[in-house]
Amino acid sequence: MSLSVAKEKTNFKMDTSVVRPTAMHENRKIVFDTKDLNLWYGSTHALKDINLSVYEKEVTAIIGPSGCGKSTYLKTLNRMVELVPSVHTSGIITYNGREILSKNFKVEELRTSVGMVFQKPNPFPKSIYDNIAYGPRIHGIRNKKILDEIVEKSLRGAFIWDEVKDRLKENAYGLSGGQQQRLCIARTLAIEPDVILMDEPTSALDPKSTHKIEDLIQELKQDYSIIIVTHNMQQAARISDRTAFFLNGEVVEYDKTDTIFTNPSDRRTEDYISGRFG
Amino acid sequence: MKYVDAEQVKKRMNGRIIKNTIFKSSFLIATLFGLVVLTILIYRVFADGISWINWDFISGKLSTDANRAGIMGAILGTFWVMAVVAPVTMIIGIGTAIYLELYAKKGRLQAFIQTNIANLAGVPSIVYGILGLTIFVRAMDFGNIVLAGGFTLSLLVLPIVIVAAQEAIRSVPSHLSEASYGMGATKWQTIKNIILPAALPGILTGAILALSRAIGETAPLTVIGIPALLIPFPGGIWDKFTALPMQIYYWTLDSSLVEEYANLAAATIVVLLLLLFLLNSAAIIIRNKFQHRF
Amino acid sequence: MALNSKLAKENNVQVREMIEQKQKSRSFLTIFEKIIPILLFLFATLSIITTIGIIYTLLIETIHFFSAVPIWDFFSGTNLKPLSQNPEFGVLPLLNGTIISSLIAMLVAGPIGLMAAIYLSEYASDKVRRILKPLLEVLAGIPTIVYGFFAFTFVTPVIRSIWPDVAATNILSPGIVMGVMIIPMIASLSEDAMNAVPNSIREGALAMGATKLESTFKIVIPAALSGIISSFVLGISRAIGETMIVTIASGSSKNFTFDITQSMQTMTAYIVEVAGGEAPAGSTIYYSLYAVAMTLFVFTLIMNLLARYISRKFREEY
C-alpha cells in the first residue's frame, strides 16, 4: 500500500516535469512563473511545492475539490493572501520576469497590473460610475473627461454599457447579481491590467448570467491573460486553454485543457473529472 | 412497578401552571414598573415646567428673579461645549478605533489599550471632573471656560465613541476592502474611501449617543466650578459659561428657598429632554436611512 | 461582440501609461502611508494618558493629604468635620452613605431588573420585546440631574406623606430613584446573559413537561448566573459613582448613622460640595477631595474588574 503511494508520487513528479515550460517548446510568453511555492496558514500547509507557468493571453483554469488551495494560489499571485496575518511562504513567483514575493516589490504596483474578480460580486456601495472610477482615481487620475472616457470604455469592455449607460449615477446595488459581477469585471478593466484573476466568478450567478460572463472571458482573452478558478469542470473545458488540477495543496496535473479532459495522465485527475470524487 | 404516579403528577400540574401564570404577571409588572416611573417623571416635569416655557424664558438672560429668568446663556453654553466635544471625540475616537481595528497587531499592546478603554468607561463621571479641574482648569490655567468643560466631557464620553466606531468598522464586510486592495489601493486609501464611508452611519449613531450623554452630564461641571448665576452669554470656546444641567442643578437646590425655582428647573428639564429627543431621533433616522445592503 | 471589444481598445486614452506616470511622482504617498499609523497610534495612546492622568493627579494630592492626616484616622474615623476649628477627616460617614444608598438602589434595581430580564428573555414575544426594550433604554438615557430633580421634588414628598419621620433630605429617596435608573442596565445585561443560553437546553426542559417558570429557574438562570451576577456588580459600581441624585436629594449631613430617613453624604456628594466650595488650593480640605476621590476610584475600579472577571471566568461554554 505504502509502496504504491510512493510510486504514484514519483510518477506524479515525472508527469509534472513533462509540463515544465522548458520542456513544452511554447512560443507564448510566460506571465506568471511559479517555482517550488509553499504556503502555510500558521501551521496549515496549504500549498505544497507548486510549479506552474501561466501563459500570456490565454485562459488558464484551476480546478480541484473544495479546500485544495485554488483560492489560496490565486490570491498569492496578487499577494492578497497576505491580508491573513498568519500566512508565510517559500519559493519564487515571477511576474514578467520580476520576483513578486520579495518585500521590495510594492503590492500596490502588482495589484494595479494584476486585477481580481471575486467569487461573490462585491461592488462598492457607491454609484456605478464611482465604482468604475475608483481604480483610476486612487491612482491619481482626476480629470473628469478622462474618467468619463475610462468609465464608458470599461463598461463597454465588460459588455454592460448598454444596460447601465442611463443610470451611471445610481447605486450599484440596484443591479442584478450577474450585472454586478460584470460591473466588477469592468471595474478591474478600468485600470487596464495585464492579468485578471477570477475566483469562481460565476458560482453565485444564474445560468444565463454565467453564460454572459463566459462569453466575456472569451473576448477578454484577446487582450488579457486570465486565470480562473472554477468549481465547474464543464466551464473549465468550455473556456480555458490550459487547466491545472489541484488536490490537497498540490498540482496533480497541468496541461492543455484538451489533454486534461480527454487524456489525463494521472489517475486522480481522471477520477476527478469523471466525477468519482470531489 | 411504576416510579411515576400519573395521578400525583396530574394533581400537581394545576398548581405548577397557576404558579407559572402568577410569576409571569409579576415579571411583566416588573418590566412595566420602570416605564410607569418614566411616565410619572415625564408627566411631573411637564406639569411643573411647561407653562413657564415661552419665548422670553428661552431667549432671556439668567436672573435671580424667577419671573424674569431666561436660559439663553445656558443654551449657548451647552451649544459651545458640544462644539468642542463633537469634533474632539469624533477625531480621536475614530482615530483610535481605526488604529485598534485596522493597524494594531493583535497582541499585548492592543489588548492593553482595549482593556484600558473598557475600564475608563466605568470610571465615575465625577472623577473626570477632578481630572478636568486639575489639568485643564488649574495646571493649564484655562479657568472654568468652555474649552476646559469641553475637554473634560470629551474624555468622559470618548470610550463610547471608540467602542461604537470599532463595532461599525468591524461590521464592514471584508469583501469590500478586498475589492479595493485588489485594485492596487493602499491601506489608507482603502480605509478613507471604502471602510470609513461604509462605517459612517454606525459611527455617527455612536457619536450622537455620546453627545447626548455629554449634554446631560452635571457632576464633572460642578467639580470644575461652573458658576451658578452667569449673566453674560458665552460667545466662543474661550468664554466662561454655564450649561443647561448646571442651571437645573442650582434651581433644584434652591427651590426650597424660592418655590418658583422648581418650575424653572422643570422648564429647563423640558428643554433639555427635547434636545435629547431630537438628537436621538437623528440617530435613529441615520441608522435606518443609511443602513447598507452590503 | 468582438467589435465592441475592439472599440474599447482603440480608444485613445492610455490609462496604463497615465497610471505609471502618476506612480512615479507619488512617493509622498508612501510617506503618508507610514505617517498615518503613527498618528493614529498617538490618538489611541490618549486613553492610556487619560488613565495615567487620573491616577497621577489623584495619587499626588492624596499623598499630600496623608501627610497632613494620618491614613488610619482617615479610614477609621467616624467624624467628618472639615470646616470645624479642629477639623477631622474620617471617611466612614461617607463610605456609610455610599454603601447605604447603593444598597437601597440595588434592593430596587436587582429584583426588578432581573424580573424584567426574565420577562424579556423568556416570556415576551419578539414583537413585545422589540417595543419594551427600547422604552426601557430610555430610562437609561435620562440625565441623572433629571432624576435628582425627580427624587427631590416628587419622590421625597410622596414618601414623607406616607412616612412623616422622613427628613426633607434623606438617603432613602435618592437610593430608590437611583435604583430605578439602574434597572435598564441590569435588565439588559442579564437578558443578554440569558439569551446566550442556547434554546436546545431550554427545550430539553420544556419537553419533559417543565413549565416556563421551572425551566427559567432551574435551567436558564443557573446557566446565565455569571452574567447576571456580573450585571449586579456593575449596577453597584454605577450606584457608587452616581453623584447628582444623592447630592440634590440627600443633603450634606456628615453624620455617621444607619437611619435611612435622615440625610447622609456619599463620597461623590462630598466631592461636589468641597469642589464647589472654592476650597483654597493647598488646604487640607482641598486635598481631602482627592483622598475621597481616590477611594471612590479604587472602589469602582475593583467593582468593574470584578464584574469582568466573573463574566469571563465563569462563562459557560455551550
Ligand SMILES: Nc1ncnc2c1ncn2[C@@H]1O[C@H](COP(=O)(O)OP(=O)(O)O)[C@@H](O)[C@H]1O
Ligand atoms: N484565512 C485562512 N486561515 C487559515 N486557513 C485557511 C484560510 N483560508 C484558507 N485556509 C485553508 O487553506 C486550505 C485551502 O483553502 P482555499 O484556498 O480557500 O481552498 P479552495 O479555494 O480550493 O476551496 C484549506 O484547507 C483552508 O482550510
Ligand SMILES: [Mg+2]
Ligand atoms: Mg475558494
